[in-house]
Amino acid sequence: MKILPVILSGGAGSRLWPLSRQSAAKQFLALSGDRTMIQDTAARTTGEEFLPPVFICNASHVDLIKDQIDNYGAIIIEPEGRNTGPCAMIAALHGLSLGPDTLVLLAPADHVIDRPEAFLDALRAAAPIAAAGHHVTFGIMPDHAATGFGYIQQGAPLSNGLYEIASFQEKPDEATARDYLASGNYHWNSGIFLLNPSLVIEEMLSLASECSDPARKSYQDAERDGKVIALDPVAFARCKPEPVDIALMERTSKGAVLPCDLGWKDVGSFSAYYELHADGDAPVIKGDGYAHASPNSLIDTDGPLVALVGVENVGVIVRDGRVLVVNLDASQDVKKIVTQLKAENRTDKL
Known part of the structure; x- marks a missing residue:
């Protein structure tokens, strides 16, 4: 077998x-x-x-x-x-x-x-x-x-x-x-x-x-x-x-x-991505980023410096000139932005 x-x-x-x-x-x-x-x-x-x-x-x-x-x-x-x-x-x-x-x-x-x-x-x-x-x-x-x-x-x-x-x-x-x-x-x-x-x-x-x-x-x-x-x-x-x-x-x-x-783990959203790397409520930072007084937050940037101050449960994602700012509790809804971009025929952003 x-x-x-x-x-x-x-x-x-x-x-x-x-x-x-x-x-x-x-x-x-x-x-x-x-x-x-x-x-x-x-x-x-x-x-x-x-x-x-x-x-x-x-x-x-x-x-x-x-x-x-x-x-x-x-x-x-x-x-x-x-x-x-x-x-x-x-x-x-x-x-x-x-x-x-x-x-x-x-x-x-x-x-x-x-x-x-x-x-x-x-x-x-x-x-x-x-x-x-x-x-x-x-x-x-x-x-x-x-x-x-x-x-x-x-x-x-x-x-x-x-x-x-x-x-x-x-x-x-x-x-x-x-x-x-x-x-x-x-x-x-x-x-x-x-x-x-x-x-x-x-x-x-x-x-x-x-x-x-x-x-x-x-x-x-x-x-x-x-x-x-x-x-x-x-x-x-x-x-x-x-x-x-x-x-x-x-x-x-x-x-x-x-x-x-x-x-x-099913890494199907940015909240799941955060939890995959989280250590307590400390921010998860990948790339050039800083976070002050911003628990349960996520930064993932491919170049531009991203800084968070006094926010909570927020993700900031930067890729090839595209920037997403999302409440991690609402991260399942990111696909609605993709749907809107498709509807407007902005496939170059996808």
């Missing part, structure tokens, strides 16, 4: 604009250490248990992947973004083409996992359950009542520390999140899955045909040039844009969750 890492790299990281831009999306940036996030993701899935990683990305990311990843199995090009449901189908088809005993690890390229050995242990525990006929997801054991993540409710126990999935829950309000935390039966949805390709193909064709049928056609009719596979754009455009959580996991009766503590 081998595990094929399929790394999803289609996102633009719009909530991290202008740090993350079309020419350098967040997964290609070193946000948590010396390596970029996509390099870290690939590095924790190497070894005798793994096949070389496959990347699903848009055309503009192909050269970045080639520059940053030394050994890869394939690069699969999405003609357009259609969410992660079609990606799961494509990943299953490609995994099955490599052998009937292959398992597919579907993982975003932009997550931080501080405990890679615990991640490997989790994969080893989950592999027999996935091989036996379950779609396995990894539930992050919550340490606070987060309202920015979806939750998974665990059901009846299976084996190896895994449970049936009782339900998926959308991002809750604060009171509901506190109830989830107190119950001990709810876990953050990591968006990481270990899948049996044959089972995925069978169930997605049954449960989500509007998403999976065109995805299968786009893979069958793809243009192949060495390790680069360009999905057929006409077929792919017909894919219903659904996340794998809805297309498969919420509809199947064969879902399983493994609660685990991986040191997992």
